[in-house]
Amino acid sequence: MTTRTRPARPAEAASPPSRANLDVAVGLTLYRWMGLSRAIEDKLHIMKRQGRLPGRLVTGRGQEAIPVGAALALAAHDIVCPLHRDLGANLVKGITPEEFLRSYLWKIGHPSEGRDSDVHIGDIKRGIYPMISHLPDSWPVALGFGMASTHMKLGRVTLAFCGDGATSTGAWHETLNMSGLFRTPNIWVIENNKYAYSTPLAKQYAAKSLASRGAAYGMPGIEVDGNDALAVYAVVKEAVDRARAGGGPTLIEAHTMRVEGHAVHDDAAYVPKALIAEWKARDPITLLRDRLLLAHVDQPSLSEIDEANKRLVEDAVTAAEAAPMPDPAGMEHEVYAPAEAASWMLLPRRA
Numbered sequence: 519m520t521t522r523t524r525p526a527r528p529a530e531a532a533s534p535p536s537r538a539n540l541d542v543a544v545g546l547t548l549y550r551w552m553g554l555s556r557a558i559e560d561k562l563h564i565m566k567r568q569g570r571l572p573g574r575l576v577t578g579r580g581q582e583a584i585p586v587g588a589a590l591a592l593a594a595h596d597i598v599c600p601l602h603r604d605l606g607a608n609l610v611k612g613i614t615p616e617e618f619l620r621s622y623l624w625k626i627g628h629p630s631e632g633r634d635s636d637v638h639i640g641d642i643k644r645g646i647y648p649m650i651s652h653l654p655d656s657w658p659v660a661l662g663f664g665m666a667s668t669h670m671k672l673g674r675v676t677l678a679f680c681g682d683g684a685t686s687t688g689a690w691h692e693t694l695n696m697s698g699l700f701r702t703p704n705i706w707v708i709e710n711n712k713y714a715y716s717t718p719l720a721k722q723y724a725a726k727s728l729a730s731r732g733a734a735y736g737m738p739g740i741e742v743d744g745n746d747a748l749a750v751y752a753v754v755k756e757a758v759d760r761a762r763a764g765g766g767p768t769l770i771e772a773h774t775m776r777v778e779g780h781a782v783h784d785d786a787a788y789v790p791k792a793l794i795a796e797w798k799a800r801d802p803i804t805l806l807r808d809r810l811l812l813a814h815v816d817q818p819s820l821s822e823i824d825e826a827n828k829r830l831v832e833d834a835v836t837a838a839e840a841a842p843m844p845d846p847a848g849m850e851h852e853v854y855a856p857a858e859a860a861s862w863m864l865l866p867r868r869a
Contacts, residue, residue, distance in 0.1 A: 540748065540813045548590060548747040549810060550823050552582040552803050555606040557827045558615055561835060562622065566782055570839070571622060573635050578603030580745075580777035583802035584709050586610060587750030588677055588772075591758050592645075597663050599647040599656040599678035602637040603709065603776075607679070612644040615830055619838035632844030654680035657693040657706070664702030664767070675761045677705040677754070683714020685728055694769065698736035701766035705757045708769070709744065711776035716788045732769035744772030745802040748809065774802075 559579050565571040578585065586606035589598055600607040608618065617628035621639045626632045629641040630648075640648030647663075650656045660678035667674040684690055685708060697704050708728050712719055725731060732739025742753045750772060757768035775797035779786035786794070807820055 540809055542810065542813050542815060544590075544751060545748060545806060545810050545813070546815065546819075546823070548583075548586055548751065549803070549806050549820065550827070551586045551590065551606055551610050552747060552806065553824055554609055554615065554827045554830065555582045555586065556803060557824075557831045558605060558618060558834075561831050563782070565835070572624060573622070575622075575782040576602040576637055576780070577778060577782075578605060580797065580801060581709060581711060581774045582606050583747035583750050583806070584707065584744045584772045584774060585679065587747040588679075588705070588707055588754045588770075591751050591754035592675065592677060593758075595645065596674055596758070597645045597647060597660070597676040599649075599660045599676065600640070601649055601653070601656075601679045601681070601709075603681075603711075604679055605637070608639060608646060611646045613639060613641065613646065615834035616837050619834045620841055623838050623841070624843065625838055625841040626844045627838075627841050631848075633849070654678070654684040654687065654690050654693070656680075657684075658689055660704060661693045661697055661702060664697065664704040665700060667703055668700070673762060675703045675705060675758050677707060677758075679707045679709055681714060682708060682710040682712070682719060682722060682728065683717065685731075686714075686722060694731070694735040694737070694767075697767045701736075701764070703761035703764075704767040705754060705761060706767060706769045707754070708771045709774060710771050711774050712793075713776055713789060715780050715784075727771060729769055729771035735769070737767045737769055739769045739771070741771045741773065744774035745797075745800045745805060747802055747806050 556579060559577040562571060562575055562577065566575050581603055585600060585604035589607035589610035592598060592611075598607050598611055605618065609615070618639060620626070620628040621630065621634070622636050624632050624635050629639060638649050638651070640646040647656060647659060650659070657678050657680060660676045663674070663676040666672070667676070680690065694706065696702075697706070710719075710728060714722055727739075727741055729739035729741045738757075740753055740757070743749050753770060757770065761767060775794070776786075777794050777798050810820060811817065
């Protein structure tokens with residue numbers, strides 16, 4: 519059975535925000551993490567233009583509600599498998615801004631110690647499985663985590679992200695087939711941002727929705743407005759609770775829009791400018807700020823969060839730029855994980 523929550527269209531941007539169902543504490547937490555993610559990526563854009571950032575730059579600006587809302591719904595002992603637009607999920611699960619900046623600058627002092635760069639960051643000890651560039655190759659791994667949790671009675675839920683383009687690959691379908699068959703404690707989140715690089719939805723699939731595919735694999739399929747952080751949090755939290763209780767997996771299609779190119783080198787000329795403008799008018803941080811203001815959160819409190827995030831980012835950049843580059847003599851260290859590295863899976867489940 520497929521459950522659908524109709525996503526808001528860009529044209530609905532003029533609709534006034536609602537006070538209904540707003541948990542202010544959750545809203546403020548979402549606002550802080552989304553703002554921190556945006557502040558980091560804004561700074562990365564500046565550094566790129568100044569020639570201070572080596573390599574590529576891929577951001578999730580305009581999509582922050584999905585990784586932040588979804589990751590916040592997880593427990594500390596759960597696992598998340600982020601992608602290149604999911605900085606917010608990394609932050610919520612414990613990656614610090616300085617560690618992230620060190621990653622982008624190829625410096626030591628973050629989980630890969632300069633062996634990998636930019637968004638290829640994670641730390642399994644904090645429940646973050648590092649991104650795999652070939653999409654959605656992290657999904658079979660997330661399935662393995664789910665099967666292990668069930669077999670070993672760990673009580674852990676694993677959440678994995680992918681984009682709309684990845685749903686056309688064999689690994690995606692094979693993963694959902696096994697997940698539904700074995701009723702694994704997995705949350706499968708599709709960040710439907712309307713373009714698989716330069717390929718629009720109309721040229722990707724004929725299905726009415728991607729969430730509708732959940733029924734074929736024996737799991738609920740839910741659509742949600744991916745620019746509404748509170749809605750994302752609520753939908754994912756319900757799915758997490760169901761999975762932890764033995765109810766099996768959930769497929770969630772979060773509707774959003776990639777308001778920038780695939781990466782900084784891509785000018786996104788293939789996307790109609792009017793479409794980008796419509797979605798920019800539904801910026802997820804602005805939408806959440808408006809909801810909080812209606813809930814009587816005062817503007818100075820929100821401004822204080824914004825300023826604290828900016829200071830945190832500036833301090834992180836200063837520390838990261840001052841950090842040393844990795845020593846080539848250690849390039850072969852920790853290439854292969856020692857056997858004890860997997861011992862975290864054997865830890866007792868949290869009550």
